Amino acid sequence: MRVFRALPTAAAILFASATLSASAASATPSASLVGAATPSAAVGSTATARALVPRLAPTPQQVSPGRGTLPVPSTVTVVVGSGADPAARTALTATLRAAGARQVRTVSPARAAPAGALTVYLGGPTENAATAGALAGLHAGGPAGLAAQGYVLASGREHGHGVLALSGVDGAGTFYAVQTLRQLISHHTLPAVTVRDWPAMPIRGTIEGFYGTPWSHADRLDQLDFYGAHKLNTYEYSPKDDPYLRSQWRDEYPDAQLAQLSELVQRAEANHVRFTYALSPGLSVCYSSADDLAKLVAKFEQVYAIGVRSFNIPLDDISYTKWNCDADAQKFGTGAAAAGAAQAYLLNAVNAAFVARHDDVAPLQTVATEYYDVTESPYKKALRDRLDPDVVVMWTGIGVIAHQVTVEQARQAKQVFGHDILLWDNYPVNDYLRGRLEMAPYLHRQAGLAGVLAGDTANPMNQAAASKIALYTVADFCWNDRAYDPQRSWSAGIDEYAGGNHRFAAALRAFADVEYQVPKITGEQAPELSAAIKDFWTAWAAHDAHGIATFEHRVAAFAAAPGVIRQRAEPSFVTETDPWLTSMAAWGQAMTTALDLLHARRAGDTDRAAADRAAIADQVAAATRPVDPIDGKTPVKVGDGVVDQFVTDALGGT
Known part of the structure; x- marks a missing residue:
């Protein structure tokens, strides 16, 4: 799903890592790691008894x-x-x-x-x-x-x-x-x-559907272990880099690629994760072609033979105003309604020729070309009227990146598409926001969605290990949406990733805080640091020594955080986030020097203040130099609008 395109051109988630997820079935978190008993629990006999039960994730019913x-x-x-x-x-x-x-x-x-x-x-x-x-x-x-x-x-x-x-x-x-x-x-x-x-959502998981650098095979295996440990039960295999899913969809897999797929399917099964194979033929398929249908079914049969039992035919990010063959124009006509009819024709044919012939295959899924709204249209009407009723339709909410997903919106989607709706949620995906990591909790998804949606699949970041912070909270929401508390879940996920090490947890929290902003979803950046900065300026104006010292201690910890993360985090996390950690360390130095500048100015030490100004210029240059490795040119963003503004204000003498 091409999330970086703007509407309306819809043609256009630590923790359990190789270290932690490999030990997910064997590691024993400490009581301090998982926290207090869930507030949704039935009340025990004494407060002591309740205290003996650690916080469990996802939150039990x-x-x-x-x-x-x-x-x-x-x-x-x-x-x-x-x-x-x-x-x-x-x-x-x-x-x-x-x-x-x-x-x-x-x-x-x-x-x-x-x-x-x-x-x-x-x-x-x-x-x-x-x-x-x-x-x-x-x-x-x-x-x-x-x-x-x-x-x-x-x-x-x-x-x-x-x-x-x-x-x-x-x-x-x-x-x-x-x-x-x-x-x-x-x-x-x-x-x-x-x-x-018990789970609130029947289908809970992720869809690897982003553009840019794909996950490695090791990343995918690690993710499947993480899903099992956190009761996520679905992984939709839809990487844009696999040519056998898109440009070469008619070709069967060579032995080497098929062997890797087979290993993923086996690992998924070992974690009770449903591996869904998502084939995207829309760029070249002739909907009315019996030969194309046969090739599509043959491809499905090939991966069925290695254990795949769930299938998706995404038809997003394609044009439905032109045909790939003259036969489709003759059979279906032209326009959006014709596209809906043609897509329904192909999906129904696959249902009959493949799904119906295998008793153990899950209902077929598709991604509608108009996947991003609930507005009635000729395309949606054709799909609603013609598509077999058991086909599940994926939908992203209102907008490719949905600021919120409400129960009423989900009901409208189910009505306008006329089918069960599986949410393709474009969070924490960052392929449309180069330079950013998305490490905020799962926000603005309404309790009660489990009663309307068939399930919820989150589209993660290119950075697999770093996605786990957000995916922990996605798992918590999907299992028990009515008990979900975003901030509590976010804190617990960070603590779990840190393995009970409080210094590591604090460093990881500081990093996640400055990688918090998703302009279309969270709408805020570095909320914890921003609040601390506001308190500092109040303390500075009042000459409040304690308040000033508290902030100085926070800045020192901020500057040290990247080093702590490099020492403690799994190697893949450090590799993925290296430019952002480098930038954060430089910004931490700039903030530290900015504080010294403020003290020098207050003390009337002009030489020291001048030296600080020169040092800050070098430190800011170092902080803004690292670039996103996916495109190799976009500067990474670390607490933008918060950290840089603090330094600017200090330079200006605020």
Whole structure:
């Protein structure tokens, strides 16, 4: 989706990284990392019990703290049925070992009596018959009646033994129960608790649909691990650099490229992520051509053979005022309505020739050429009237970059397209804003959208690792939109990425704060630093030594932050953000010197003030020199309008 084009030419998200996401199934966040218990939880018996439950992400629907804690012993017995989800079994073993269990002993449900200090029952009603009894013993209901991918996690003591039950509505639910367990364990200890949880959005994830430098294969594998750890269940594969998706869409993949795709599909499956293959034939397809239909179906069959079970035919960023073949003009006529009819004809043909012949394939998706509004049009009417009703239509909200997405807008989209709507949200994508990183939380998306949309897919940045800060908050919103708090989620995501290191978290927060502005969405830049600067000028005017010192300490930390990030962050994050870190460090020096200039001027030290002015000129030049590596020419932006304005004001003697 060509987000850098202006309307109306619509033809036109740390954390779990290679380090953290590779350990997503095994790492055990500390209680200080994940924070306080969710406010949406059912109320526990005491404040002490509530305090034992860390903050969980995404925010669960219901959390009921119990009494006391359970140590994770050196030997843990896991009761698991033959039908247990393989990914959940693998994640559970890794989680227990990371929590201190040296031996994880598995037994069948026939030997389900609690044994030893901790017995774990893994699997929902269709996976493990013994789990229901364990839940009953803990006075917790089962997952019956919960939405797909929901689960129940219950821990406590029964007859003196520690018991833990993880029961999903389905395999994905059981896997997600393990992801919650991973966050609950702190210092080899598990609180007594009951969690009843389910996703608000059926489809939750990302679409790699940006222009410019694509993600590497390693980036994609890492992202899939991150998605599994944060209960995102969809990855739409639509990179603009893959010629076999666009210019060479008729050609089947050579063995090497197919092998990489296969590895992505397998990694997605291991994380309960639906890999959606998005083929974009619109630049050259002849809609009425039986030969083109056959080639499209053959391409789908090729990737079906490696495990793909979800398909998309995006028809965005193409012209619908001209045909690619004379036969289409003869069959459909001309104009927008004819384009809608032709697209419906092709999509329906693929539905019949491919989707209908595979019982395990998800409903076909498409991206409408008019994807950016809810205005009635001949094109939308043709699509609404002719397109098979089970095809899901992607929509970006009002505008290619939507300032907000409301429940009413989503209802209008569903009505005007006449189909289920999957949101393609162009945040935190930055291909249209060269020079910027987008590291603000997910903002201005209304609670209640889960009741209208089929799902929500976010279009990330070219910078995969840096996208995780925003994608953490996207995952939080999609799972439980009614409990979503953007700032709380943003803080928790930064803390998680920092792995409990407070200095690293503070440095990362300072960096994300000056990479906060999305002109069409957030409308503000560096909100925390901006507020601190305002307080400083008040303190400076009042000769408030404490207020001045507080800001000077903040500026010192700001200047040091890039160095801390370079030392602590995953290598891919540092590589991606290097120009911005370089600029931030130089701006930090300029702010530090600007403060010295203010003190020199107040003290009447003209020589020192002159030296400071000269130093600031060099420091500002260094700060504005780094360029966005994607285009190699656009200067990077770090707190623009805030940091530079502070320096300007100091030079001017404000």
